[in-house]
Amino acid sequence: MTAHATVRGDVAVLVPAAGMGVRLGPGGPKALRLLGGEPLLVHAVRRLALAPSVGCIVVAAPADAVADVVALLASVAPVTVVAGGATRQASVAAALAAVPADFEIVLVHDAARALTPPELVESVAAAVRGGHGAVIPVLPVVDTIKRVSDSGSVVETVDRSVLRAVQTPQGFRRDVLVKAHEAAVDEHTDDAGMAERIGIPVHTVPGAEAALKITRPFDLAVAELLL
Numbered sequence: 754m755t756a757h758a759t760v761r762g763d764v765a766v767l768v769p770a771a772g773m774g775v776r777l778g779p780g781g782p783k784a785l786r787l788l789g790g791e792p793l794l795v796h797a798v799r800r801l802a803l804a805p806s807v808g809c810i811v812v813a814a815p816a817d818a819v820a821d822v823v824a825l826l827a828s829v830a831p832v833t834v835v836a837g838g839a840t841r842q843a844s845v846a847a848a849l850a851a852v853p854a855d856f857e858i859v860l861v862h863d864a865a866r867a868l869t870p871p872e873l874v875e876s877v878a879a880a881v882r883g884g885h886g887a888v889i890p891v892l893p894v895v896d897t898i899k900r901v902s903d904s905g906s907v908v909e910t911v912d913r914s915v916l917r918a919v920q921t922p923q924g925f926r927r928d929v930l931v932k933a934h935e936a937a938v939d940e941h942t943d944d945a946g947m948a949e950r951i952g953i954p955v956h957t958v959p960g961a962e963a964a965l966k967i968t969r970p971f972d973l974a975v976a977e978l979l980l
């Protein structure tokens with residue numbers, strides 16, 4: 754997968770990639786850390802561009818690395834690069850503002866989920882196209898989950914059969930995502946959370962193990978093995 758891909762569909766994808774990746778240890782912005790010799794962002798964008806639905810990719814880069822990211826992605830896929838913000842939410846808002854008016858479906862995809870298969874992008878896009886205003890990919894929770902107190906004592910065991918771990922890309926009708934961001938007064942860790950807050954039903958589709966979020970050094974080691 755080294756060829757320059759073309760983008761050709763009706764879906765715009767926003768890629769927040771402006772985080773510092775503190776939990777990954779020292780070494781600069783997370784999206785620019787290497788996986789198999791290439792930055793996470795390159796892996797992520799390459800896979801997005803291979804999804805036939807994707808017609809526009811907007812990356813929110815660290816403000817001091819916009820020119821570097823433009824150069825980095827020039828041989829990967831046609832992308833627009835904007836300066837990200839102080840929070841993930843601000844970075845998504847900045848990218849959303851740069852989407853051309855004719856895209857009615859917008860996906861939001863963390864650069865940290867660098868190995869997300871194009872098939873997952875297609876499945877989220879198809880669910881939005883099929884009429885859902887907000888769509889998230891989810892996986893069942895495999896660990897037993899407990900609620901604990903500040904002192905570390907177990908308060909209760911949560912019924913994991915009703916829980917799901919949430920991935921990206923998350924897909925939205927454009928008007929839903931715009932409204933959700935306009936209405937957001939506090940910080941959310943994902944965009945579907947903002948849609949929930951304004952009463953939009955959020956539909957789930959099956960996620961993919963390969964779409965793991967690369968957050969800690971262990972995740973990077975797992976991703977190296979998957980490559």
Ligand code: C5P
Nearest residue numbers: 769770771772839840841844863864865
């Ligand atoms: O910090 P976290 O792992 O939740 O970040 C998720 C995604 O949001 C990453 O791809 C990161 O680069 C991005 N992000 C961003 N702007 C920020 C913080 C995080 O684009 N200010």
